[in-house]
Amino acid sequence: MFNETIYLDNAASTRLDEEVLEAMKPYFFDAYAVATSEFGYSMGIDAKEGLERSRKVIASRLGAQAGEIVFTSGSTESSNMAIKGVLSALKGKKDDHLIVSRLEDFSVLNTAKKLDKQGYKVDFINVDGEGVLDIDMFTDTITSQTALVSIQQANQEIGTLQDLKAISDICEDKDVLLHTDATHSFTRVPLDVSKLPVDLVTMSAHTIHGPRGIGALYIREGTPIDKWMDGGFQESDRRAGVENIPSAVGFAKAVELVTPEENERLAAMRDRVIERAMSDISHVTLNGSATSRLPQNANMTFHYVEGESITLHLDMLGFAVSTGSACFSRSLEASHVILGIGGNHERAHGSLRFSFGRFNTIEDADAIIDALKDVVTNLRAISPLSEDN
C-alpha cells in the first residue's frame, strides 16, 4: 500500500507488532464486554480478567503493585493527570509550587506553562550541555513546601537519561512527590519504583510497538491525586471512561516482548550510527550524552546544513529520520531541547534524531550513514551556510 522506506525516526518504534495484534483479537471478537459488566455474565468476567492481567504485567515491569497502575489514553493524558491531579489534591496543604526541567516533552512543559499562567509558581531547572539536570540549581529551588517535581527519565529528542536516583533522593529528603515521564524509557531503561522513591510514572504503549491511544500512569499507593475526568467509577474511581481492554492487553503484550537482548541490539545500532557519523562525516556534533542515553536514540547536528533539507533528501532515498521533536516536526521553531543544552539556532536546525526499533537491523544503521555522507556532502556544496562558501 505504501512506499518502502527504512524508518529510523520515531516511526521505527510505533509500528505495531503482529504479536500484539494477535493478543488483542480475542478482546475484539470474543471477550468484548465492558469490564464493569462482570456481575452480569461470564464474558464480563473474561474481559475483566484480561484487563487485570494486563495491569499486573505493566506493574511488575516497574516493580509496582497492579492497583497502582491506571490506564489512560496515552502519555499526554498520563502526565496531565499526574501533574494537575496532584497539584489540585495538594491545594492548601503545600505551596502551589511545581518544579520541572527545561527539557521536558510538551505534555509536561506546556502543562507547567499553563499552570504558571494560572498563578502556580513554576520553576524550570536548567540542564548542562549534555542535557543533564543541574542538581545544584534543583537543590536550591526545592523546598519542603514544593507540591510536585516532574523530571523526565529520558529525553525525547537527545536521549539523555537523568539520574533519577539522585533526584528522587532529594525529593524524598524534602518530602516532595516526584513524577517522571518515562514515555521513551519504559522497558528500555530500568526503573524500579520498589527501590526508587518515584511516586508517579508516565508510560506509553506506542513507543514500544504497542497500540496507539493507550498509556498508563503509575500512582504510588497513598499519593494524593484528583480523579481525571468525571463519569463512571472505572480504574478504581481514578479515571472515568469505559475501559479500553483490547488496547490494555496489547500494551501488556508489547511490554512482554521487550527483552534485555533487544535493548542491547538497539544500543548497538545507536552506537554504530553515532560512531560512523562522527568518523565519516565532518563537522558533526553529538547532541546529548555519549554514555548515559536511551538505547534506541541518536541525535546529531550536521553543521552548515538544514536538518529539514537532509530529511527531504533522505526521504527521496528511502530513509526516514526526524528533525527536532517527533511530535513537533511540523513546527519550524527551533527545538527547545537543543536550545536548552546551549545550542544555537543553527545547531538546532541542523539536528537529526534517529530512533531504532525492533524491525531495524544493523544494516539499516550502515545504510543510512552511507546515504547521509552523500546527502550532507551535496547539500554543503550548495549551502550558503557552508564554511567553504
Add this chain to the structure above:
Amino acid sequence: MFNETIYLDNAASTRLDEEVLEAMKPYFFDAYAVATSEFGYSMGIDAKEGLERSRKVIASRLGAQAGEIVFTSGSTESSNMAIKGVLSALKGKKDDHLIVSRLEDFSVLNTAKKLDKQGYKVDFINVDGEGVLDIDMFTDTITSQTALVSIQQANQEIGTLQDLKAISDICEDKDVLLHTDATHSFTRVPLDVSKLPVDLVTMSAHTIHGPRGIGALYIREGTPIDKWMDGGFQESDRRAGVENIPSAVGFAKAVELVTPEENERLAAMRDRVIERAMSDISHVTLNGSATSRLPQNANMTFHYVEGESITLHLDMLGFAVSTGSACFSRSLEASHVILGIGGNHERAHGSLRFSFGRFNTIEDADAIIDALKDVVTNLRAISPLSEDN
C-alpha cells in the same frame, strides 16, 4: 476461547466488526507514522491523509465540516471536554450556569455534580414518565446568561429520544450553547447540525462496532472552548496527544458500515422483544417511550423479580442482558434513570436493558423471550416479592 452466548446487552454493539479491523491494519503496519511527521517524509503524509479522511467521514454523517471534529479517547472525554471547556472559556462572559437533564449518563451527570460542588450553578431538569424532558421547567430555568445546556439525544438505559429540535430552538432563542451526548444515537438516529443549532456533540466508536478508546467531539466553528489537555498542537490545537490514527480510521469505517437498513433491522428486533414480553409475560412495564426511542434499545421491568437474578439465570442459559446502566451494573444502586422517570426502587431493581447489534438476529429476539418466560415464572414462584406469596 470463550463461551457461546447470545449477547443482547451493551456488548451486542461493542463487538468489533472484522471490516473495521481490516481498515485499521494498514495504519498499524504500513502508515504508522505520527501525523505531525508529515513534513518529514512520505509515510507521515499517508498517515495524515488517513486521519483527515476519517474526520471527514464522521463530520459528513453529522452535517458538519471536517475541521469541526476533534478526536478524543471516547465519549467520557468528549463530554468532559465539552462541558468543562465551554464553561471555562465563558467564565466572566456569562453566568457560571449549566443546565442538564436528570437522565444524563454519568460522564455528563457527574461532571455537572463536580461543577456544582466547585461553585457553578447547575440546574437538573426533570423528565416525564417516559423520560422526555420537561420543556416548561427547562424554559423557566434557562436565561440568556446561561453558559451551557447539555441534554442527551437518547438515553443510555431506556432509549428515550429527546426533542432536540425544540430544545435547540429554545437555546438559540436565548443565545445559549447546547451540547448533546449522542453516544448511543450517533448514526442510529438522524442528527444534522447544519439544520439544528446544536453546538457540541459527543460521539463514540465502540457503540457501533468500532474500536474501544476512541470518540469524537463536534465543536461548531466559533464555539468558545478551552483546550483539553496540554502538550502538543494536535487536533488544531484543541486536544494534545499523538493522534490515534488506526482507531480514527476504524471509527470512520464503523460509521460507514451503519446503514438505514441495519437500523430498521435493529428496530424490528426491539419491537419483537417488547411486543412479545408484554404479551407473553405478566406484570411487565415498558421503561421509556413506546414511540420515540433508539432502534437498538428495549428496557422493561419484570415486577416481583430482581433484575440481577434474571441476568444470572439468563447467563446460565446462554443469554447476556444488563440491569441498569451498562457502565454501572457493578453497582447495586438503583438506576437514576428509572428513579428519574418516577419509578420506585422495586421497579428499578427489576429492570432489564436489551441492546441489539449487527450480529443479532430476529431469532435471538424470539429465543430470549422464550427463555425469559421460564426464568421469570420460576423466579416469581420462589420470590418473597411476588404478589402470590
